[in-house]
Amino acid sequence: xxxxxxxxxxxxxxxxxxxxxxxxxxxxxxxxxxxxxxxxxxxxxxxxxxxxxxxxxxxxxxxxxxxxxxxxxxxxxxxxxxxxxxxxxxxxxxxxxxxxxxxxxxxxxxxxx
Amino acid sequence: xxxxxxxxxxxxxxxxxxxxxxxxxxxxxxxxxxxxxxxxxxxxxxxxxxxxxxxxxxxxxxxxxxxxxxxxxxxxxxxxxxxxxxxxxxxxxxxxxxxxxxxxxxxxxxxxxx
Numbered sequence: 001x002x003x004x005x006x007x008x009x010x011x012x013x014x015x016x017x018x019x020x021x022x023x024x025x026x027x028x029x030x031x032x033x034x035x036x037x038x039x040x041x042x043x044x045x046x047x048x049x050x051x052x053x054x055x056x057x058x059x060x061x062x063x064x065x066x067x068x069x070x071x072x073x074x075x076x077x078x079x080x081x082x083x084x085x086x087x088x089x090x091x092x093x094x095x096x097x098x099x100x101x102x103x104x105x106x107x108x109x110x111x112x113x
Numbered sequence: 114x115x116x117x118x119x120x121x122x123x124x125x126x127x128x129x130x131x132x133x134x135x136x137x138x139x140x141x142x143x144x145x146x147x148x149x150x151x152x153x154x155x156x157x158x159x160x161x162x163x164x165x166x167x168x169x170x171x172x173x174x175x176x177x178x179x180x181x182x183x184x185x186x187x188x189x190x191x192x193x194x195x196x197x198x199x200x201x202x203x204x205x206x207x208x209x210x211x212x213x214x215x216x217x218x219x220x221x222x223x224x225x226x227x
Contacts, residue, residue, distance in 0.1 A: 036216075043117070043203055043218030044156075090156060100169055101216075103148075103156035 002027045002095040006104035013081045014112050021076040021107045023091030032094035033074040034101070035065055039087045047089075050074060061085070081111045115139065117219035119204050125225045131192040134222045138185050138206030144168075145187040146216070147179060150201040159202075162187055163209075191224075199226045 004025045013019045025031055032051050036044040048059025055067045065076045076089060091104040118137040126132050138145050146161040146169075158171040162181035179189040185206075191198055201223050205216040 034216075036218075041220070043119075043220045044205075044216070045218070046215040049215065098169070100158055100171070101146075102158070105155035 002093075002097070002102060004091055004093040004102050004104045006089075006091055006107045008107050009105075010108045010110060012110045012112065015083050016080055019078050019081040019085070019109065019111070021089050021091075021109060023074045023076065023104060025072050025074065025091075025093045027093055027095055029096045031074075033065075033067065034092040034094075035059065035063070035074075035076050036090045036092065036103075037061075037087050038090065038106075044090060047076070081109075083111045083113050085109060086111045117204055117206050117217050119202075119219035119222050121222060122220065123223050123225075125227060126194050127227050128194055128196060130194050131190060132194060132224060133188055133190045134202055134204075134224075136187045136189075136204030136206075136219060138187070138204075139217055142206035142208055142217070143185055144207045144209060145181055145185065146205050146207075147187070147189050148203045148205065149173075150203055150221070151199075156203070159189065194226045196226050199224060 034049045035047040037047055038044045047063050048057050050057050050067045058064045063078050067074050088106045088108050090106050092101050120135045144163045147159040149157045160170040160179050161168050165181045176192045181187045201221045203218050203221045205218045207216050
């Protein structure tokens with residue numbers, strides 16, 4: 001079955017430390033992968049995407065993600081976390097056979113001062 | 114440039130009633146998709162419209178329907194509301210194909226069914 005998984009419901013990190021939010025996927029063919037962020041009482045905002053090319057993708061607000069085909073992962077990273085990064089993060093993958101976007105269940109990032 | 118606008122932002126209905134939610138996409142965007150967000154299920158795809166045609170749909174019962182107008186504005190309707198329909202309904206627009214491009218989301222319509 002085509003799916004995307006975010007294994008951690010919540011990630012806690014101290015301000016200034018590096019952060020990683022994990023995402024793994026299972027799709028047929030080449031995946032199109034996305035990260036979105038949702039702040040409280042707001043809609044989702046696009047952070048970055050991987051379609052093809054360089055495995056390291058840079059996005060908004062200093063975030064980046066690394067596509068790893070062998071591990072079927074697309075983890076979101078940031079070298080130095082800010083309190084304002086605290087939000088709900090969603091990974092999404094395009095399912096080629098159905099042409100739909102499937103979202104993960106989300107990971108709540110909490111950055112402590 | 115104005116973002117995606119969803120109305121109403123909040124509404125309360127009772128079981129058995131119906132509800133219509135509206136979404137105005139970003140100017141020039143022809144694709145509008147709808148998602149249901151609940152704490153337990155995350156984001157579930159409802160349907161996508163492109164140039165007034167439903168291009169894709171998720172696994173929701175027929176009580177959930179939608180349409181798109183010639184100006185790309187979209188509405189979704191839920192009939193015979195159930196308690197489980199309580200959720201945040203998000204609309205997203207994009208220039209063309211939703212799966213290769215960036216989606217722009219509205220702030221959502223929060224529906225509470227009593």
